[in-house]
Amino acid sequence: MAVLIDTSILIEAERGRLDLGPHVANRQDEECFLSVVTASELLHGVHRATRPEQRIRRSAFVEGVLERFPILDVDLATARAHSRVWADLSSAGTLIGPHDLWLAATCIAHGLTMVTANLREFERVPGLDTELWSDAE
16 A cells, blocks of 8 residues: 655654665555645745754755655545544544644545554544554564
């Protein structure tokens, strides 16, 4: 099954706490995608950098990531999944963050597994396949 890479994975890689290469190589027969939401989160981190050298380093990392992985846009199927998951989690009192909600909906709409370094939010979403990527595995 193809995967959607969560921002938490990429932040761990950028900070040197996760070697992304082996995890992607282990999925060589499957595609790895990013969401346009993840692209925005990564670019937000570039803009928030307070030191010029930090901004340059982050920007280089982010641009490399954005070139490496195909980006999935928010489409009507994702919007439909988003509205359903949002309503279900709201009713159950287990709502997750708004960006994570869009990422979960993208996975559901496209039949993807969410790979993350933070399972806590995504495990609340019924029917969402999740996988933890960590160098501690």
